[in-house]
Amino acid sequence: MGAFTTPVTDSSFETEVLNSQTPVLVDFWAEWCGPCRALAPKLEEVAQELGTKVKIVKVNVDENPGTPGKYGIRGIPAMLLFKGGNEVGQLVGNHPKDAILDFLNKNT
Template identity: 60%
Template sequence: MDDPNRPLPSPVGDSDFESRVLKSDVPALVDFWADWCGPCHYIAPSVEQLAAEFNGKAVIAKLNVDDNPATPEKYGILGIPTLIYFKGGAEVDRVVGVTSYQELAARLRALMPAA
């Protein structure tokens, strides 16, 4: 059963991408998606699980490419889903297409400061 208090990925757009993602003090993962994209819906539960697991340790966000065309153009998004990892305001990794939760989480853990 879904927990209604479970953290969800934050919606971001062209207007707040810089302040919420690039200027974040913690690593960020942005899922570039669209409502009509079947693979985007397929990977969504994994992104939601990342939001719960990394709550407070990373920004997990979703950007709708149809509603926010400037940011995907800036980052050369040619296919979706595309998930881009950011750290210190710069792109550090990118995954295109459906990828396992384990792979997505491992790439995010690699950006975390050593404990």
């Protein structure tokens, strides 16, 4: 993980995401996924730029199969945005940094 994103597990998802007072962007990824690895540095930059406005967390789908199953994740990378414990938007695939920032600014 990077300095500005946080790993989240099936067991910590509720505390870190659903109970967060801050909007949370959840990146569902896997080590073997090339597009996921390409997306990671962009998410680090976004997290650094937005600071405390949005929390960005990462769920490894291989190590934590329960959460992706619960939210219907079928392909990765997939990013879900949660606000007040509810899913308010999603981005699927490896997007440019500007598109991620636009998505967050419109939905937070």
